[in-house]
Amino acid sequence: MNRWNVEICDVTLRDGEQTPGVTFTCEEKMEIAGMLDGTGIEVIEAGFPAVSASEKAAVRAICEMGLDARICALSRAKQEDIDAALDCGVDMIGVFMPTSDLHISLKYGRPREEVLARTMEMVAYAHDHGVQVRFGAEDASRSDPGFLFESYRQAVAHGADLVTFADTVGCMTPIEMVAVVQEYAPSVGVPLCIHCHDDMGCATANTVTAAASGAFQLHTTVNGIGERAGNAALEEVLVLLALKGGINRYDLSGLHALSELVTQASGLSIARNKAIVGDHAFAHESGIHIAAILRDPEAYEYVRPALVGCDRTFILGKHTGRHAVRHVASSLGYDLEEDEITWVLHQVKARSEAKCAVTPEVLQEILCKAICADRTGGGA
Structure with a gap:
């Protein structure tokens, strides 16, 4: 069995909290972060500091916990967003921009080259402040391949340490994911991250397929919570990594307790037959x-x-x-x-x-x- 070269970035505290109706208190976020760290998760995306003062305070509190995991914050390509994340003391900032023509048109109404140029200024700005920078291509799965590759190329040139391919609307299949990762992972020059949504029920399959095909950072949420149909489920991805990818460094023994904690904090029950953590899974x-x-x-x-x-x-x-x-x-x-x-x-x-x-x-x-x-x- 070949051992896949991956790390996990769990986004429960950011994308998971974007589930309609879900809000975590600072204390809940810290408890979840502690359990994620105990599991061995390498990166915890603690939140989006520019959203509110309380969100920023929670991200800062997690940064001050002294966890082994690197703490990441999400940021738009705006200096005030990046400054808010830097003020929290994060290790990594995820600077994102939409790369599909549809999203650029709807959100900016300006030429995509202009949007890209402004974003690259902010990638360089974050890089110059001594943190890891992850450039995220939102709606990458519906982007023009040439423009997407150019976005990655410029991001790396401006100091990005990682780049993300986001299947924002969950429209990809595992077969398509293989082609994407094999095209971009060897050529972008930095590790490729994969962020999958579950609109068609393929988020976990797409994430693990990406890992097997050469992707490095895998984005997950506990119980698969997240916007609309959610994200790739952490517990499923970790078990698949262990049983199929030869990766045994994560402590899986706390997954059921972690699932119960997020269920309670989010108010979202999971199906009894949910894989790994459902009441009827065993x-x-x-x-x-x-x-x-x-x-x-x-x-x-x-x-x-x-x-x-x-x-x-x-x-x-x-x-x-x-x-x-x-x-x-x-x-x-x-x-x-x-x-x-x-x-x-x-x-x-x-x-x-x-x-x-x-x-x-x-x-x-x-x-x-x-x-x-x-x-x-x-x-x-």
Whole structure:
């Protein structure tokens, strides 16, 4: 297995907070930043200091935490934005401009060469102040390739240490991403960053494909939160890097706790069947599956739950078999006879088919009745 050469820039505290209705307090941002740092994330994009005084204060507070991660702030190509970021004490500033004709026309109404020239002045300005500079091409996936390459060339000439290809509207597929990275990564002269949105459900796939194709800095958010359909999910990208990219330097054991923290702070619940951190990511109901897992978990678990700080669970329902009933009952302290297992299984299936959830409380009730001589009232 070839080891991919990458680093993670997590943008939960900036792009993730741009999710409609989401606002993190300074304390929440600091707690999330601390957990990201503990995971081993190399770059944390702490925010957009020019947005407000409180945003600037939060970015400064994160810079003062003494984290191992480099702290980045986002900036428009305006001196006041860059000055605000510099005043926070960041290690890196991401200076962005739209490079598609559509965005340039809508936002500036001026020739693209004029917009580019002004942006390059600000790239040089940030570079001259001794921080790492990342030039971001917004809507790169819909930009004229010639102009995009010229933008990258000029950014590097003006002091950019990295350049970003942003699939701002999530319109790319993994096949297209391979072509993009193979075209730009070897030729721009500095590391290529990838920023993917999930409008068509390809953000994680595009990000990992980019990593395998030669991209260096990968942008992610916890739980995949972000504008519209969100961004590439940190937990998915990290597990894929470990299992497919040969990268084992990240501590994945806290991913479930990190997911729960962001869920609570953002107020955004995630789907139960969400990969890696969803409630059902490591849950099993099928009798055939459970019987196999009890013998060897690898039968139906490519990702081991303990790897990401989760536990395996068996859910009793319509598809449950005797092995699951025996195992779950035993884990709760019940040593059932064969006829008792049969009766419990009947109750579970009947309730499930009637769309009555077999909650832990309901299961306890069924198990108690199973070991009693009088089972009246135990029907579905």
